[in-house]
Amino acid sequence: MQRKIRFSAVAVVFGSCADRYVLEGYSPKKSFEEMMESAKKVADLEGIELVGGWHLTSRNAREVVKKVEDFGLRVSVIIPELWSSAKWGLGSFAARDKKIRQDAIDEVKRAMDLARETGCNIVAPWFGQDGYDYSFQANYIKAWDLITEGLVECADHLPDVKIAVEYKIKEPRTHCFIGTVGKVILLTKEVGRDNVGVTLDVGHALEGYENMAESVALLKRFGNKLFHLHLNDNYRLWDDDMIPASVHTIEMLELLYWLDKTGYDGWYSLDIFPYREDGQRAATEGIEWIKALFKIIDKIGKEKIEQVIEQGDATNASALLRKALTENL
Numbered sequence: 001m002q003r004k005i006r007f008s009a010v011a012v013v014f015g016s017c018a019d020r021y022v023l024e025g026y027s028p029k030k031s032f033e034e035m036m037e038s039a040k041k042v043a044d045l046e047g048i049e050l051v052g053g054w055h056l057t058s059r060n061a062r063e064v065v066k067k068v069e070d071f072g073l074r075v076s077v078i079i080p081e082l083w084s085s086a087k088w089g090l091g092s093f094a095a096r097d098k099k100i101r102q103d104a105i106d107e108v109k110r111a112m113d114l115a116r117e118t119g120c121n122i123v124a125p126w127f128g129q130d131g132y133d134y135s136f137q138a139n140y141i142k143a144w145d146l147i148t149e150g151l152v153e154c155a156d157h158l159p160d161v162k163i164a165v166e167y168k169i170k171e172p173r174t175h176c177f178i179g180t181v182g183k184v185i186l187l188t189k190e191v192g193r194d195n196v197g198v199t200l201d202v203g204h205a206l207e208g209y210e211n212m213a214e215s216v217a218l219l220k221r222f223g224n225k226l227f228h229l230h231l232n233d234n235y236r237l238w239d240d241d242m243i244p245a246s247v248h249t250i251e252m253l254e255l256l257y258w259l260d261k262t263g264y265d266g267w268y269s270l271d272i273f274p275y276r277e278d279g280q281r282a283a284t285e286g287i288e289w290i291k292a293l294f295k296i297i298d299k300i301g302k303e304k305i306e307q308v309i310e311q312g313d314a315t316n317a318s319a320l321l322r323k324a325l326t327e328n329l
Helices: 032-039 061-070 098-118 140-157 181-191 202-207 212-221 249-261 279-300 302-311 314-326
Strands: 006-010 045-051 074-079 162-166 196-201 226-231 267-270
Touching: 006 074, 006 279, 032 045, 032 061, 032 279, 045 061, 045 267, 061 074, 061 098, 074 098, 074 267, 098 140, 140 162, 140 181, 162 181, 162 226, 181 196, 181 212, 196 202, 196 212, 202 212, 202 226, 202 249, 212 226, 212 249, 249 279, 267 279, 279 302, 279 314, 302 314
Parallel strands: 006 045, 006 267, 045 074, 162 196, 196 226, 226 267
Antiparallel strands: none
16 A cells, blocks of 8 residues: 655654653754764655744754755744743643733744745644643632633634644643543534634653554544644653553554555654663654554555454454564565
């Protein structure tokens, strides 16, 4: 089967990744140029996701975009920074402080302006600080009202630019309001704008004990709302941001099948944090995994897979996968 897969990566993949234990990062700091130098060496990588506030400011935006293009890459998505500054500590779109809420909305609008200017035409906000940590801390209804109203304002700002909301069950808050595929679908329905959809971060889906393939199917069923995809992996307990398919190989295979089946044509974007690994090699390995799994899907054949699904027999499904994975060993 012929398919065009556009691979992208968040720029931080090629930087020095830090955690709360090693705040300075596990490798020497790299300039943006050094990060792009690594990125351009990754075969089949076409796009770079940029984070507002990290890589982009109102003063350097055009310069940074030009640097990406000078390395033979293109800006794939712009991520508004709504989680890593102390000002967002009590929320962004759902903050009690009206000024903070407006700052967050303006941050998304600025990202949308740049997305239109660069031609990528998509932004991916993540409301990581919009949530709560304790009982009796949140007004749940009001919080949802504020997030919905803020998204409507952003959507109407530039209707031709897509807003792909990323969801996550927890972290940095112990409970994030927009935490599951069901909740984010409800949000898009409530907002009611064609340019508002979803970023499926497969690690976030795993952490929320979702089946990634089912999440794709639901996003298709309820409005064709899958706008963007972040690829990584974890052990479900935490958002480890590991190389995709390194843990949940079979589930990743099913995910790719359903992305094909539902006609997803957006970016396949790596959102991994190679703390102790070389970013260039980790990104290369992630892309190779995706390509290899698609080859397995093609080797089995769409008709055989559909037959097994229609039968609903787990042993038949197991045998089909086992033979495809072990043939010629």
